[in-house]
Amino acid sequence: MINEQQVREIIGALKDPFLHKTLAETEGIVEVSIKEEKEHVSVKIAVAKTGTPEQLTLQMEIVDVLKGAGAKSVGIRFSELDPSKLEQFRGVATPAEAQDMLSPLNNTKFISIASGKGGVGKSTVSVNLAVALARLGKKVGLIDADIYGFSVPDMMGVQTMPKVVDDRIYPVERFGVKMISMGFFVENNAPVVWRGPMLGKVLDQFFRDVEWGELDYLLLDLPPGTGDIALDIHQMLPESNEIVVTTPHPTAAFVAARAGAMAIKTNHHIIGVIENMSWFQSDVSGQKEFVFGKGGGNKLAEELRADLLGQIPLGQPEIIEADFAPSVYARNHSTGQLFIDIAEKVIDQLDKKDQ
Numbered sequence: 341m342i343n344e345q346q347v348r349e350i351i352g353a354l355k356d357p358f359l360h361k362t363l364a365e366t367e368g369i370v371e372v373s374i375k376e377e378k379e380h381v382s383v384k385i386a387v388a389k390t391g392t393p394e395q396l397t398l399q400m401e402i403v404d405v406l407k408g409a410g411a412k413s414v415g416i417r418f419s420e421l422d423p424s425k426l427e428q429f430r431g432v433a434t435p436a437e438a439q440d441m442l443s444p445l446n447n448t449k450f451i452s453i454a455s456g457k458g459g460v461g462k463s464t465v466s467v468n469l470a471v472a473l474a475r476l477g478k479k480v481g482l483i484d485a486d487i488y489g490f491s492v493p494d495m496m497g498v499q500t501m502p503k504v505v506d507d508r509i510y511p512v513e514r515f516g517v518k519m520i521s522m523g524f525f526v527e528n529n530a531p532v533v534w535r536g537p538m539l540g541k542v543l544d545q546f547f548r549d550v551e552w553g554e555l556d557y558l559l560l561d562l563p564p565g566t567g568d569i570a571l572d573i574h575q576m577l578p579e580s581n582e583i584v585v586t587t588p589h590p591t592a593a594f595v596a597a598r599a600g601a602m603a604i605k606t607n608h609h610i611i612g613v614i615e616n617m618s619w620f621q622s623d624v625s626g627q628k629e630f631v632f633g634k635g636g637g638n639k640l641a642e643e644l645r646a647d648l649l650g651q652i653p654l655g656q657p658e659i660i661e662a663d664f665a666p667s668v669y670a671r672n673h674s675t676g677q678l679f680i681d682i683a684e685k686v687i688d689q690l691d692k693k694d695q
């Protein structure tokens with residue numbers, strides 16, 4: 341297992357993406373800690389500007405080099421360089437680099453949606469939360485990053501492909517949401533087997549080469565579970581606000597807690613839990629029937645010390661032939677309204693976090 345000095349040497353050779361000086365030169369390695377028994381390295385890095393696509397690239401480079409040197413898992417936190425230090429290096433930025441610092445995603449809040457296992461409704465929640473945020477007047481993007489199980493284009497009833505002009509990818513817009521999916525980049529629904537660097541390149545492309553314009557929120561529908569792919573993606577993403585989706589069964593909540601733990605370990609911030617398939621409203625008895633049990637969402641929220649943002653019942657959206665989108669609830673559908681309530685809570689929480 342590598343020691344702290346080796347970690348500092350390896351990362352010290354990488355460059356601050358804006359200052360184009362090595363992290364050793366900028367003294368950008370703030371903290372290194374190593375858990376020998378778990379072969380886990382966590383580092384805190386200060387860069388000129390945080391929350392940028394450039395940070396994502398650096399993040400991937402750090403994960404790559406540390407894993408290459410023997411770390412099994414890597415945690416990275418970013419902070420901004422002290423203004424006095426920044427001053428020291430100012431003047432080295434060319435106009436193109438200065439333009440980079442004004443990248444349109446700089447003020448975007450990232451929201452990732454995760455689940456402990458497949459089939460609990462993570463994609464349904466991602467799509468409807470994105471649409472609800474757009475219905476509230478926000479500028480919203482959605483990345484379907486569920487590389488094996490991409491389903492967002494079908495769920496939203498997307499019939500077109502993104503346009504590519506001069507090497508720039510223009511996302512498809514549906515219900516006011518700009519969307520891009522792994523599904524657009526594989527032929528004939530073929531299974532995808534990307535991992536490691538290849539996966540990183542594809543994700544990087546989603547941030548850098550897609551013409552998002554200015555966005556308030558960029559949602560990411562993550563792969564389900566706590567396996568290698570989910571871990572890779574967690575490590576490669578910019579720091580995000582994460583929502584964990586579960587069903588009400590206590591066992592499902594238990595599995596979802598592991599996804600939450602993975603998010604925290606990879607320095608994402610859990611903002612809440614959404615319980616899906618919470619009940620079924622019987623037409624016959626008029627009663628709520630708790631088909632999948634009760635209490636899972638609350639239990640998970642307690643465990644992750646986060647809010648239960650909402651509970652979504654079982655039930656399909658009405659199908660409108662003329663505007664087919666099989667998983668999008670209409671604004672005036674009771675579930676559509678529940679998603680508006682959740683979106684308001686999310687906006688509120690993230691605004692508070694900013695203050």
Ligand SMILES: Nc1ncnc2c1ncn2[C@@H]1O[C@H](COP(=O)(O)OP(=O)(O)OP(=O)(O)O)[C@@H](O)[C@H]1O
Pocket residue numbers: 455457458459460461462463464465486489491563564616617652653654655656667
């Ligand atoms: N509240 C709900 N009521 C009825 N059906 C639902 C509800 N939520 C999800 N479903 C259905 O359950 C199935 C799984 O949902 P979805 O694809 O959103 O789950 P997922 O967690 O993203 O799965 P995976 O990660 O495996 O792709 C879909 O057929 C979807 O239409």
